[in-house]
Amino acid sequence: MSALADALPDVRGKLTPDAPLAPLVWFKAGGAAQWLFEPKDVDDLAHFLGTLDPAIPVMALGLGSNMIVRDGGVPGVVIRLGKAFSYANPDGLTLTCGGGTSGILVASTARDAGIAGVEFLRSIPGTVGGFVRMNGGAYGRETCDILVACDVVLRSGERVTLSNAELGYTYRHSTLPEGAIVVSAIFRGHAGDPQVIQAEMDRIAAAREESQPLRSRTGGSTFKNPDGHKAWALIDQAGCRGLRRGDAQVSEKHCNFLLNLGAATSADIEALGEEVRDKVKADSGVTLEWEIQRIGVSLPLPFRGEGRGEGAVSASDYGDVPLSQPSPLKGRGL
Structure with missing residues (x-):
């Protein structure tokens, strides 16, 4: 250190x-x-x-x-x-937002300015930087539908502006370079009545409250929806509703949410997710892809086999450090 x-x-x-x-x-x-x-x-x-x-x-x-x-x-x-990175400044039908701005602040500012089309951000518990990187979306809308451009600081320290087209958006994915930090973004909506916008935000909030375990320790949607399928339906069909591993549980309210009931380790949660993937594959032949980012390193192998890390997992596509590789900082006295 x-x-x-x-x-x-x-x-x-x-x-x-x-x-x-x-x-x-x-x-x-x-x-x-x-x-x-x-x-x-x-x-x-x-x-x-x-x-x-x-x-x-x-x-x-x-x-x-x-x-x-x-x-x-x-x-x-x-x-x-x-x-310093949490702000939303309207200008006509656009909003310039800091990378640390919550979806709730973006949507509320848009409502007050009479900008419609960004209500869905009210339902995503994240920040602008995450929305831009992961093409965050909900209720039929995605970040790529409203993003004009974003300002980014690259890993080299260089500052660049990237247009929507340059981010190569697909479902829950962008080509934003690894290590790049989104510091601001410009969103464009369309003219709307603030009362109508608020009504849509209320509808979205009620729908989330009814269908998702919002007051639990959770990570949101765990797996991406495969083409032609809903992840939650496949999980339910495979008999995983309520499935537990220690204090990690598949939500009984929404099968595509994993919960920490109190003392679950991250290894418990991730291993439960892998068990769900295995059961869905065996039941339907569909391979679920993680939507949740899994970052960092797992505890050493001796901890496995004690209910804390069975079912070793591979690194995801989000810059995880695989167990088979040494820490990038090896040799630095750490």
Whole structure:
């Protein structure tokens, strides 16, 4: 840790070593970030990334709603955008929003400005940076339907503006470069009556409350909807409703949500997800793809076989560190 501390750039924001991430994610489980960086502003972030050793991995953390942080923690630097990146400024039918802005603030600001078409962001528990990277969507709408462009700080510290077309959007995926941080985005809607917009937001909120376990420790939608199918229906059909592994459970209210009933580790939650995938594959022949990001490293193998890590999983497509590889920081005195 001291070797890495000596290699970190001077910053005006806040750098915290060995920072617990469980309190910052919705599952309330998982290990610590080797370092947590909360930049003061865009200049601070660009300077930090531009002078940080390229071998040190970085990743962005929003509201932590769609994420499993593995129990071994996250090597390198986790970047969390604070108040300086939380704003939504309307101009005509567009909104310029900071990368750390919640979907609720974006939707509410749009309503007040008479901008319709972004109500669906009210239903996604995340931030603008996550919406842009993952093409977040709900209720028939996706980020790619409203995004004009976004400002990004690349891992090199370079600042670039990327258009909607340059992000290569597909279902819950973009081609945003690994290690890039979305610092702002411009969304475009259409003219609407604030009362009608509010009514639509109320409808969406009621639908979520009725169908999803919103007051639980959960990570939101666990698996992507396969072509021609609903993930929850396949999970239910495979007999997984209410399935448990320790304190990790498949929600009885919505089968595509996993829950931490209290003392579940991230290994419990992820292994339960893999068990669900296996059962769905055996029942329907469909392979479910994870929608939840799984980041960090698992605990050492000796912990397996004790109800804490059966069913080893491979790294996902979100920059996870596979168990078969050493930490990117090996050799740095850590």
